[in-house]
Amino acid sequence: MDIHALQQIVHQTRDARRKQTIPKFSPADRDQLIHKYHPDYRASAYRPIRFGPNADDQTVVELAALLEGDSSIPEHIDLTPHYTTDVLVVGGGGAGCAAALHAHATGAKVILATKLRLGDSNSVMAQGGMQISVAPEDSPVTHFLDTLKGGHMQNDHELLKVMVEEGPSIAKWLIELGVLFDRQADGNLHVKKGGGSSKPRLLTCSDYTGLEIMRVLKDEVLNQKIQLLEFCAAVELLSDENGQCTGAIFKDLDNHRHVVVAAKSVILATGGIGRLHIQGFPTSNHYGATGDGLCLSYRMGAKLDHIDTFQYHPSGAVYPEQLIGALVTEGIRSEGGHLVNAKGERFVNELDTRDVVSSSIIRECEEGRGIRTMSGRIGVWLDTPLLDAEHGPGTVEKHFPAMMMQFERFGIDISKDPVLIYPTLHYQNGGVKIDANSETNVKNLFVAGEASGGLHGRNRLMGNSLLDLMVFGKRSGLTAASRALSMPQGKLTVNHLQQFRAEAKKHGNSSGVISPMILPAYTRKEAERTATK
Amino acid sequence: MAQEDSNVIDQPEVLRHKMVSIEISGKKYEVPEGITVIKALWHTGQEVVRGAGCLGGFCGACATYYRTKDDPKVRTCLACQMAVEDGMSFTIMPPFPARKALYDIQSLKDPKQDLFNLYPEAPLCRNCNACTEACPQKIDVREGVWKAVFGDFKSVSEMFMDCVMCGMCTPVCIADIAPNLVALYVSRAQGAHFTEKPLGLDIRIKEIQDGRFNDEWNKVLAMSEQQLADHCATVK
Ligand SMILES: Cc1cc2nc3c(=O)[nH]c(=O)nc-3n(C[C@H](O)[C@H](O)[C@H](O)COP(=O)(O)OP(=O)(O)OC[C@H]3O[C@@H](n4cnc5c(N)ncnc54)[C@H](O)[C@@H]3O)c2cc1C
Ligand code: SF4
Ligand code: SF4
Ligand code: FES
Numbered sequence: 001m002d003i004h005a006l007q008q009i010v011h012q013t014r015d016a017r018r019k020q021t022i023p024k025f026s027p028a029d030r031d032q033l034i035h036k037y038h039p040d041y042r043a044s045a046y047r048p049i050r051f052g053p054n055a056d057d058q059t060v061v062e063l064a065a066l067l068e069g070d071s072s073i074p075e076h077i078d079l080t081p082h083y084t085t086d087v088l089v090v091g092g093g094g095a096g097c098a099a100a101l102h103a104h105a106t107g108a109k110v111i112l113a114t115k116l117r118l119g120d121s122n123s124v125m126a127q128g129g130m131q132i133s134v135a136p137e138d139s140p141v142t143h144f145l146d147t148l149k150g151g152h153m154q155n156d157h158e159l160l161k162v163m164v165e166e167g168p169s170i171a172k173w174l175i176e177l178g179v180l181f182d183r184q185a186d187g188n189l190h191v192k193k194g195g196g197s198s199k200p201r202l203l204t205c206s207d208y209t210g211l212e213i214m215r216v217l218k219d220e221v222l223n224q225k226i227q228l229l230e231f232c233a234a235v236e237l238l239s240d241e242n243g244q245c246t247g248a249i250f251k252d253l254d255n256h257r258h259v260v261v262a263a264k265s266v267i268l269a270t271g272g273i274g275r276l277h278i279q280g281f282p283t284s285n286h287y288g289a290t291g292d293g294l295c296l297s298y299r300m301g302a303k304l305d306h307i308d309t310f311q312y313h314p315s316g317a318v319y320p321e322q323l324i325g326a327l328v329t330e331g332i333r334s335e336g337g338h339l340v341n342a343k344g345e346r347f348v349n350e351l352d353t354r355d356v357v358s359s360s361i362i363r364e365c366e367e368g369r370g371i372r373t374m375s376g377r378i379g380v381w382l383d384t385p386l387l388d389a390e391h392g393p394g395t396v397e398k399h400f401p402a403m404m405m406q407f408e409r410f411g412i413d414i415s416k417d418p419v420l421i422y423p424t425l426h427y428q429n430g431g432v433k434i435d436a437n438s439e440t441n442v443k444n445l446f447v448a449g450e451a452s453g454g455l456h457g458r459n460r461l462m463g464n465s466l467l468d469l470m471v472f473g474k475r476s477g478l479t480a481a482s483r484a485l486s487m488p489q490g491k492l493t494v495n496h497l498q499q500f501r502a503e504a505k506k507h508g509n510s511s512g513v514i515s516p517m518i519l520p521a522y523t524r525k526e527a528e529r530t531a532t533k
Numbered sequence: 534m535a536q537e538d539s540n541v542i543d544q545p546e547v548l549r550h551k552m553v554s555i556e557i558s559g560k561k562y563e564v565p566e567g568i569t570v571i572k573a574l575w576h577t578g579q580e581v582v583r584g585a586g587c588l589g590g591f592c593g594a595c596a597t598y599y600r601t602k603d604d605p606k607v608r609t610c611l612a613c614q615m616a617v618e619d620g621m622s623f624t625i626m627p628p629f630p631a632r633k634a635l636y637d638i639q640s641l642k643d644p645k646q647d648l649f650n651l652y653p654e655a656p657l658c659r660n661c662n663a664c665t666e667a668c669p670q671k672i673d674v675r676e677g678v679w680k681a682v683f684g685d686f687k688s689v690s691e692m693f694m695d696c697v698m699c700g701m702c703t704p705v706c707i708a709d710i711a712p713n714l715v716a717l718y719v720s721r722a723q724g725a726h727f728t729e730k731p732l733g734l735d736i737r738i739k740e741i742q743d744g745r746f747n748d749e750w751n752k753v754l755a756m757s758e759q760q761l762a763d764h765c766a767t768v769k
Contacts (some may be wrong), residue, residue, distance in 0.1 A: 027766070119698075120586030120594050134734050140741060141749045142768060149765040153758065161750070168737045178638055178721030180690055180728065187729035198768050208694055211591050215698060216724075219717055223635050231582065253582045286587040322569050322616050326589055401695060405670070406590055409614050519582070522575040 003319055003420070006342075006371050010381045010418045013344035014389060022349045030356050037359040037366070039423075040309050040458075045279045051507040052500070053303040053441075062276040063307065066291060067298050068504065069515030071497055073236040073249055073258075079492040081247065081262035085111040085227070086484035087477065088248060088263035090234045091293070093121030094210070094466065095449025096269035097217035098473025099480075100226050103267075108481035111261060112221065113229035113250055115270075115288045115518065119218045122271050122286050122450065123469065126210025127329040127402060128194065129202035130470075131463035132167035135191050138199040140164040147464060150196040150353050151429075151457020154306065159455040162436050163464070163471045170470040171203060179216050180205055193334055194462040196353040202463045207329055207402045210466065232259055233518045234292060236497065237266060237300050237445065240490035245300060245445035247492055251518070262489055265444040265480040268293040269473065272428040272450040273310070275520040281425040282316055282325025292516030293451035297432045299500045302440040305453035306430025311460055314339075314357040316424020318379035320410045325424045329403060330462050332382060333357075336390050340381040340418070341369040347380075355459045358423040371420060379422035384414040427465065429456050438476035444483070444490075446476040553619035570597055570612035570623055584625040590614040593699030596669070599623035609669050609701045631703045631711035634718065644722035645684045652715050656682045657708040664702035664712050670695040674702045674712045681719045686727055690720040 025033060035041050046058045049067055059067070087103040089096050092114030100112045112118070133143040143164040148155050171189065175181065181203050182190040191200040205212035221228070231253040238247040238260075245266050250259040270293030274285025283289070294304060315330065317323035333339070333350040339357070341347055341364045348360035361380050364370055370378040387395045396415035397404050407414045431453030438446045449469045456464060504510040553566045555573060562577045571588065574581050586594030595612035602620025612625060634651035641647050648655060655678060664674035672692055680688045693716040703711045740746070756764060 116582075116586050117592075117594060120592045122587075124591040125587050125589045134731070134737050136733060136736075139746055139749070141746050141753060144753070145765050145768045148761070149768065153762055153765070157754065161754075165741055168734055168741060171734055172738060175728075175731070175734075176639060176725060178724035180694070180720060180724045183729070183731070188731045188733040206694055208591075211697065212694065215696070215717060216721055219633075219721065220638070222633060223637065225635070284589065286589070286592070287585045320616075321567060322614075402591075405695070406614065410616065522572075523580050524576055524578055 003373065007381070007418055009342070009344040010340050010383055011385070013340065014383065014386055017338055017340070017346055018386070018390070020346060022346050024349045024352050025356060033359045033363065034355055037362040038355055039279050039281070039312055042279065046308065051503045052298055053301055054298070054307065057307070059307045060278045060310070062278050063273065063291060063294070065511040065513050066276070066295050066515040066517060068511040069295060069513040070501070070504070070510040071236050071299065072514050073494060073497065075494060075498060077258070077494065079238065079260055079494070081260045081492065083111055083259070084262045084489065085109045086264050087267065087480045088113065088261050088265070089267045089269060090114070090248060091121070091269035091271060091449070092118040093269060093271050093449065094123035094214060094217065094469035095473040096267070097214070097221055098470050099267045099269055099448055099477035101217065101220055101224065102474045102477035103481035104224050104226050106478065106481040108484050111227045111229060111263070113232045113234065113261065115231070115233040115253070117230050118221065118228055119214050120286060120288065121214070122289060124211050124214045125284070125286065125327065126466050127207040127327065128331050129192060129204035129209045129463050130466035131194065131197065131201045131461065132171050132203055132467060133164065133199070133201055134168055134171060134189050134203070135200060138201055140167070142199055143167070143201060146197045147461050148457070150459055150461035152459060154457035156454035158436050159434070162475070163455060163467060166471045167467050170467065170474070174213060174216070174470070177216050177220055179213055182206065192331070193351070195330055195333065195351045195357070196461045207331060207400045213466065229259065233516070234270070234296060235516065235518070236494065237296050238262070238492045238494065239300060239496040240493065241495065243301060243496060244443040244490055246490035260492070262492055264484040264487055264489055265446060267438070267446040267448055267476045267480055268297060268432070268451055269449045270451045274425050278310060278425055281312065281423070283425040284313060284316060284325055284327040285425070288519060290517040290520060291428070292518065293447060294432065295515040297440060297442070297445065297447060300442045300445060300496050302442045302445060302447070303433045304430065305433040306458060307453065309429040309458045310425060311354055311427035311429055312358045312423035313426035314354055314361055314423055315382055315421040317419065318377045318422045319373050319420040320412065321375055322410060323406065324377070326406065327424065327426070328382060328419055328421050329400065331400060332384055332387065335387050335399065337386055338383040340383055342371050343369055353459055354462065361421070361423055365422065373420065377422070379420040381418040382421050383418045385416055385418060388415050427460055429458055429460055430454070434472070436475070437479040438472040439479065446480055448472040448476040553617060555617050555620070556622035558624045564617060566618070567616050570599070570610065570615045570617055571595060573617045583628070584612065588613045591697055593697035596626040596699040596701050597623050598626060609667050611669050611697070611699065626701065629700050629704045631700065631714060633711070633714050636718065638721050638725050641722065641726065644726050645686065648681060648715070648718065651718060652710070654708055654710050655715050658682070658710060659708050661707055663705035663707070667701045667705045669699060669701060670697060672696060677716055678710060678712050681715050686719045686723040689716055690723040693717070693720055
């Protein structure tokens with residue numbers, strides 16, 4: 001049957017569903033559901049890491065292979081630096097821009113190197129908003145408790161307290177730079193309710209929150225004349241004789257040359273892992289989300305935290321084919337959009353945490369209540385027209401212009417037709433373990449943003465990532481810059497690589513892949529082309 | 534570049550197998566109907582470095598010129614958001630060396646007047662409308678430029694909320710205006726200078742500084758794991 005015919009049940013059941021309330025799961029039921037259906041619990045997708053700082057810890061096979069992978073850098077390479085700086089920021093997303101701006105503001109010399117263009121990142125795509133407890137009935141403590149609950153009580157308390165307490169001053173900083181957050185009639189910041197939060201706390205810029213923040217931060221990086229190295233991918237870090245971090249080696253993607261940067265400290269803000277397509281999942285992530293920062297830090301001896309848990313966003317597009325994996329913002333559910341199975345029934349409280357909602361969608365599909373597209377994909381309905389029915393015609397268009405446009409390009413009007421969704425690989429819950437200043441256990445190696453771990457526990461709450469980027473970008477930048485003033489530049493060596501390779505050898509050699517990955521291999525090779533003809 | 538051989542992006546079983554003829558930068562290729570322009574590049578064996586960023590329609594890295602079969606009109610699109618069709622011809626747009634003015638947004642004294650110092654070309658718009666036609670985000674760019682010049686910064690900031698900074702409005706401008714950069718300046722000025730300060734935010738910042746939540750913090754942070762879990766369960 002074609003999609004249009006299958007949709008009819010959503011329209012037919014809408015009015016009946018509007019009267020229903022679906023309770024949240026009890027803690028016991030929720031645990032049972034997650035253990036049975038969440039991809040994090042699919043044992044066959046996991047294996048222990050053989051060596052390195054997290055030896056014997058479990059992670060998904062895709063990541064394990066990269067962590068055990070070898071560097072592309074030979075041991076005897078000319079390390080005469082092309083550039084020398086106080087602070088080297090790697091990555092041009094939100095965390096990288098925030099780190100660079102704050103470090104620069106103290107007077108330190110900063111270089112920002114990034115794999116694609118400045119701003120080509122996950123950060124530009126954040127639509128849902130940024131959690132900051134600004135409402136009078138809300139408080140940083142409540143924000144803390146909500147996040148802890150969402151993270152299955154596994155969050156690092158110190159990091160979390162820092163984040164929620166610094167949130168309001170971050171909002172102020174962004175407003176002073178010109179970020180246009182949505183306002184209430186009285187001029188105060190408008191807050192929306194996000195999944196898993198007990199109070200409305202999401203600051204938004206219509207459904208372009210990440211884009212608006214990034215437009216402003218990118219512009220500010222340029223205005224401050226921070227030195228940029230675009231299309232430069234970090235392929236190895238540098239260490240001195242004590243194993244402290246002293247810079248990085250990049251591959252210039254335009255001319256394939258190596259670029260050596262000597263730095264007193266390095267801030268990795270390289271973002272997430274969606275493009276590893278863990279367990280074959282499609283992803284909402286940007287082109288360069290290949291977990292490079294994890295591999296680079298791991299080889300230097302930095303410990304990773306919670307790298308066995310990933311966030312599968314409940315609503316990735318399943319139809320049309322061109323939008324596979326693309327995010328359908330949670331905002332739709334925040335404003336009351338229902339999830340509906342093939343029988344026209346709701347099956348979960350739409351505002352439960354992401355892991356719960358994703359697990360229940362997978363359950364519906366595995367138990368035969370999903371909707372199959374002609375191309376063989378499966379999903380459930382998200383009732384978008386309901387928003388217009390509830391809040392008046394034009395609501396979808398007014399509140400979700402980005403999403404309207406995205407589907408309109410393929411001839412779909414989401415204010416009239418529901419959209420078909422299935423969980424999509426969205427976020428790396430864990431990452432490199434950091435302290436409250438965003439530093440790893442390797443001295444002078446900082447990690448900020450999605451690449452870091454601990455803060456979000458085993459499940460990140462919606463809207464907490466944008467705040468994480470700003471808070472820990474700032475902290476890493478300030479700490480790195482202040483330290484630079486009182487220290488000399490360390491020696492440039494790749495001694496840590498020798499050690500890593502020796503360790504690999506002891507455990508039956510590296511995985512055979514070269515890491516970091518840099519970009520996913522989407523380019524079809526000749527052999528594949530003939531095979532499919 | 535990477536080592537993975539499994540190509541999850543165009544799994545053959547999910548593609549409709551009908552093939553269409555397209556032209557990429559003047560060369561003919563056959564690709565499955567309906568895949569995106571970016572995927573068509575991958576499908577035809579091209580390495581994409583410049584020309585792809587977010588893959589989600591937000592970063593503007595994939596600005597592309599295209600033409601459909603027998604239509605003389607050259608249009609623009611975001612390559613990650615556009616499906617190929619039979620007879621289509623396209624080329625990814627190279628980066629364009631537009632001039633961005635440098636400014637310190639916070640210390641501007643008269644942002645509406647400063648616009649003319651920073652972008653003196655802005656009032657020279659000749660109304661040709663090419664920028665509006667070039668915009669893949671359907672922004673009325675020409676109108677935005679005029680509103681900026683007339684000091685209606687608020688409208689500009691609203692109109693350009695959809696701007697992905699793809700820069701396609703720039704090479705077409707006969708007055709050498711970079712409308713997106715003008716709009717970015719205007720939007721930032723609107724946010725930093727002409728928008729009411731949110732009082733509640735300052736109050737909250739002060740509350741935190743004054744330690745208003747300290748008692749609650751002390752209570753929460755002293756809890757055992759079990760107590761904390763029980764306490765979290767009570768937060769509704
Ligand atoms: C579609 C989508 C919607 C989202 N919505 C929200 C939301 O509403 N609210 C929220 O809080 N969070 C949201 N998130 C999550 C949030 O946007 C990301 O977690 C966050 O943007 C990550 O920021 P980052 O700076 O750590 O990494 P990114 O923004 O991904 O930036 C990483 C940067 O590092 C560069 N890089 C990577 N590897 C290398 C290398 N080897 N060398 C040099 N540079 C490198 C990349 O090119 C990129 O510029 C969303 C995420 C996605 C994908
Ligand atoms: S205004 Fe210009 S830069 Fe912005 S989206 Fe339109 S064409 Fe692209
Ligand atoms: S292209 Fe330039 S001259 Fe033409 S309408 Fe746009 S801004 Fe004015
Ligand atoms: S790749 Fe970002 S808009 Fe197309």
